[in-house]
Amino acid sequence: MGRVHLSVPHMGGREEGYVREAFASNWLSSVGPQLDAFERAFGERLGRPAVALASGTAAIHLGLRLLGVGPGDEVIVSDFTFVASVNPILYLGATPVFVDSEPGSWMMSPALLEEALAERGRRGRPPRAVVVVHLYGQCADLDPIAALCRAHGVPLLEDAAEALGASYRGRPAGSFGDLAAFSFNGNKIITTTGGGVLASPRADWIDKARYWSTQAREPGPAYHHVEVGYNYRMSNVLAAIGRGQLEVLDERVRQRRAVEARYRAALSDLPGVEFMPEAAYGLHTHWLTCLTLDPARAGATRDEVLAALAAEDIEARPLWKPMHLQPLHAHWPRHGGEVSAGLFARGLCLPSSSSLTLADQHRVIEVVRRTARRAAAPARAPAEAGVAFAGAAAAVAPAG
Structure with a gap:
């Protein structure tokens, strides 16, 4: 692999x-x-x-x-x-x-x-x-x-x-x-x-x-x-x-949205796992599929999931570290910061290539489900879990 x-x-x-x-x-x-x-x-x-x-x-x-x-x-x-x-x-x-x-x-x-x-x-x-x-x-x-x-x-x-x-x-x-x-x-x-x-x-x-x-x-x-x-x-x-x-931009948007839809269908039943909200005011391309984990409910921290994915040769990343937490920029004025700090502490980005194969996506799903130790439901292959939503996502015509 x-x-x-x-x-x-x-x-x-x-x-x-x-x-x-x-x-x-x-x-x-x-x-x-x-x-x-x-x-x-x-x-x-x-x-x-x-x-x-x-x-x-x-x-x-x-x-x-x-x-x-x-x-x-x-x-x-x-x-x-x-x-x-x-x-x-x-x-x-x-x-x-x-x-x-x-x-x-x-x-x-x-x-x-x-x-x-x-x-x-x-x-x-x-x-x-x-x-x-x-x-x-x-x-x-x-x-x-x-x-x-x-x-x-x-x-x-x-x-x-x-x-x-x-x-x-x-x-x-x-x-x-x-x-x-x-x-x-x-x-x-x-x-x-x-x-x-x-x-x-x-x-x-x-x-x-x-x-x-x-x-x-x-x-x-x-x-x-x-x-x-x-x-x-x-x-x-x-x-x-x-x-x-x-x-091929419109096709890439459909493909990225289908990737996110399969992840959502296969992982959204996990306690403490929440996907990035999709605001009702527009079309979200899901360039990257992002989610957050509540460790108390998910049974794993963000870093534990990242480490488990890395051990299986799967690249994933934390969400952006906000600017007010960066040593380079920590001294500048700010308004708020708690929301972005919380997202960084709990959030990660999953592999989201428009060319991602179903087999590789299933590898990612299996690792996330296995690492979220409190999850009782078995892993579901993305081809089964996301077929209905993926079809709907593919039918959305990107603006522009």
Whole structure:
């Protein structure tokens, strides 16, 4: 038996042909027809202009710079996230302010965001921006968050690195904020092996980000520069992979949702096991299948389950360690933190590849059930346990 990985790339077949076109044309650097086509296709899906970059982190960095973030500014950001959502704030010399999650979605709490904005409004120093993070394939509750930002005159940046293919009230993730950042890292729902996109309804901002991403070189034959730039542009070759991947995104969403449905059907009877809530306001891609365990009821801790899976050569991970618990970021101001800390202490991500086989998924299920020692029911094969729900999940048409 081979190793079961957490989330692996899954090619659709057209990627290799597009890469061959890139090689045949000899456009291999940060310009070329594949790059243009990828940006155009992505922008059409999202409904706003987009620029392809070297990473999702680069997209957040350029997005914050477009919003004028600089030394002395505060940027409100989700506490429960990966560190890449926060580090670009420091790149620009600003201060992050962490806002905890709400239990019903695991996303940024609108109530605590209102508290943070009101507190800064009373001081007469509103934050420069709000960065809301969409996690594990689900959008935050964007209507109240966007309304609060408008009421306080603060721009909103969506960190949609984990939510490509998700939707909120029928609109795709990343189509609500002033800016949105996406990631195509190798473990994401689709990949360019490494890369990202920055999108905005403002075409002038996207043009400016494209300019900055190529070392801010001025037009003309000379290497003439008047602004600081970065080596942040995606290559034409990686964009070729992205073109093929984007064509199978809806299929990948259906496959990831079916994986989660089989896990839910096979494990939800275990005492103390709860799956990530699926909010009624949108489509959750279940990029990663996530659950929490109550040790007193489940008979095992999160770490015991992780260790048991590792012993069987199965890769699983804890949920994100919140920023206020990170030594790098523990000293910054925050609002709440108890919800994200509790999720981290109890939660884990199971193998969720869109190419995960039924046999490998059954291996995962058996280990989780065996480790949750109080479970009395025998393990059920995912093909039996999840067939009805998986069929329903596959019938859901992703927005976008």
